[in-house]
Amino acid sequence: xxxxxxxxxxxxxxxxxxxxxxxxxxxxxxxxxxxxxxxxxxxxxxxxxxxxxxxxxxxxxxxxxxxxxxxxxxxxxxxxxxxxxxxxxxxxxxxxxxxxxxxxxxxxxxxxxxxxxxxxxxxxxxxxxxxxxxxxxxxxxxxxxxxxxxxxxxxxxxxxxxxxxxxxxxxxxxxxxxxxxxxxxxxxxxxxxxxxxxxxxxxxxxxxxxxxxxxxxxxxxxxxxxxxxxxxxxxxxxxxxxxxxxxxxxxxxxxxxxxxxxxxxxxxxxxxxxxxxxxxxxxxxxxxxxxxxxxxxxxxxxxxxxxxxxxxxxxxxxxxxxxxxxxxxxxxxxxxxxxxxxxxxxxxxxxxxxxxxxxxxxxxxxxxxxxxxxxxxxxxxxxxxxxxxxxxxxxxxxxxxxxxxxxxxxxxxxxxxxxxxxxxxxxxxxxxxxxxxxxxxxxxxxxxxxxxxxxxx
Numbered sequence: 001x002x003x004x005x006x007x008x009x010x011x012x013x014x015x016x017x018x019x020x021x022x023x024x025x026x027x028x029x030x031x032x033x034x035x036x037x038x039x040x041x042x043x044x045x046x047x048x049x050x051x052x053x054x055x056x057x058x059x060x061x062x063x064x065x066x067x068x069x070x071x072x073x074x075x076x077x078x079x080x081x082x083x084x085x086x087x088x089x090x091x092x093x094x095x096x097x098x099x100x101x102x103x104x105x106x107x108x109x110x111x112x113x114x115x116x117x118x119x120x121x122x123x124x125x126x127x128x129x130x131x132x133x134x135x136x137x138x139x140x141x142x143x144x145x146x147x148x149x150x151x152x153x154x155x156x157x158x159x160x161x162x163x164x165x166x167x168x169x170x171x172x173x174x175x176x177x178x179x180x181x182x183x184x185x186x187x188x189x190x191x192x193x194x195x196x197x198x199x200x201x202x203x204x205x206x207x208x209x210x211x212x213x214x215x216x217x218x219x220x221x222x223x224x225x226x227x228x229x230x231x232x233x234x235x236x237x238x239x240x241x242x243x244x245x246x247x248x249x250x251x252x253x254x255x256x257x258x259x260x261x262x263x264x265x266x267x268x269x270x271x272x273x274x275x276x277x278x279x280x281x282x283x284x285x286x287x288x289x290x291x292x293x294x295x296x297x298x299x300x301x302x303x304x305x306x307x308x309x310x311x312x313x314x315x316x317x318x319x320x321x322x323x324x325x326x327x328x329x330x331x332x333x334x335x336x337x338x339x340x341x342x343x344x345x346x347x348x349x350x351x352x353x354x355x356x357x358x359x360x361x362x363x364x365x366x367x368x369x370x371x372x373x374x375x376x377x378x379x380x381x382x383x384x385x386x387x388x389x390x391x392x393x394x395x396x397x398x399x400x401x402x403x404x405x406x407x408x409x410x411x412x413x414x415x416x417x418x419x420x421x422x423x424x425x426x427x428x429x430x431x432x433x434x435x436x437x438x439x440x441x442x443x444x445x446x447x448x449x450x451x452x453x454x455x456x457x
Contacts (some may be wrong), residue, residue, distance in 0.1 A: 032452025035308035044375035051257035053408035067297025090268035097293030099254025119179035155190035183217035189341020191224035215251035259305035328421035360436025374423035
């Protein structure tokens with residue numbers, strides 16, 4: 001099992017330390033067994049998220065020094081606009097402070113009260129942004145995505161039979177648009193095939209439905225298309241990206257992932273009506289249409305990062321570092337979602353902790369136990385994240401109850417990966433002794449960020 005070789009060298013280091021066993025025990029209890037509430041200084045290896053946690057390149061840092069902080073007409077905006085046109089092929093750009101800002105503008109414009117938004121699989125913030133204007137997000141992913149053991153190479157694909165059922169049951173006027181997430185997060189970082197995207201556009205054109213991508217991890221999705229889909233074996237990543245985007249009417253994009261930056265986002269489209277409406281709204285909610293909540297220096301870093309994040313050698317290393325962690329865990333029979341995705345390894349908490357009921361929050365329990373064992377911070381992606389049924393108020397227990405080990409881009413070495421794997425394997429060997437949790441505080445929205453738990457005695 002050969003670890004991937006880094007296609008970069010390290011110029012700057014940040015010292016980190018492993019908190020004592022006693023401090024780890026105190027810290028996770030102070031945080032209510034919610035890894036989001038841990039202090040960063042109490043974390044040794046932070047695998048909570050890949051959002052805004054990347055290490056920027058010397059080229060990006062150089063770009064930060066030429067930030068044009070003009071309120072209107074910043075030259076960095078036009079550099080970003082050109083990068084979006086070159087890499088993604090969209091004509092129009094509306095910048096926002098991060099991906100959630102782009103979702104807010106796009107979904108407020110497109111969703112009306114009582115409508116539904118079919119999507120290959122929900123994501124937490126996307127689902128809420130559909131619900132705020134009165135809509136409902138419904139899953140339309142292929143069934144293979146709900147089986148952690150299934151080796152389908154494109155488990156993020158849309159199921160056209162499910163889409164047709166929604167159209168038949170709700171009526172065409174009740175479909176706001178169709179949403180597609182690249183490298184589906186909640187399914188384990190699973191990609192969507194080009195064939196599926198092409199057929200989806202044909203399907204939606206027949207019904208005059210718009211397609212909006214969550215393109216946040218589209219470069220990683222493009223890598224999987226090149227690796228797994230016949231006919232794309234030698235195609236440059238940018239060409240794959242441009243074809244992918246050509247099958248959509250627009251995208252929302254969190255720059256904090258594939259653009260290798262710490263903050264930023266945008267929406268992009270070739271649809272003049274979407275562009276005009278959202279450009280008008282951005283002035284109200286984010287900032288002028290030539291900065292949208294970002295500093296000029298940040299827009300420059302995004303522009304350069306979008307190009308860097310689409311380089312094949314970087315993506316090959318990125319995906320293979322995640323894959324290396326998965327191979328180490330699978331070698332020890334630790335249950336994970338297969339095949340491994342592009343940004344994270346997802347532990348199957350139902351198989352890891354089979355002695356716990358769903359009401360004892362297995363994924364939340366496991367994330368807390370991993371931290372207490374090793375000071376590695378991960379996060380829950382299961383029933384706590386899914387939340388409650390909007391109409392009945394009952395907890396929703398999805399088929400997938402996962403813990404996400406998210407690898408920041410260009411941050412950790414293979415030794416860090418091996419340390420993480422060793423800790424989880426050690427925990428798996430004593431899994432029967434891990435007690436479950438009960439929720440003692442639940443906020444109204446996006447409860448996984450702030451909920452608190454106590455260990456069941």
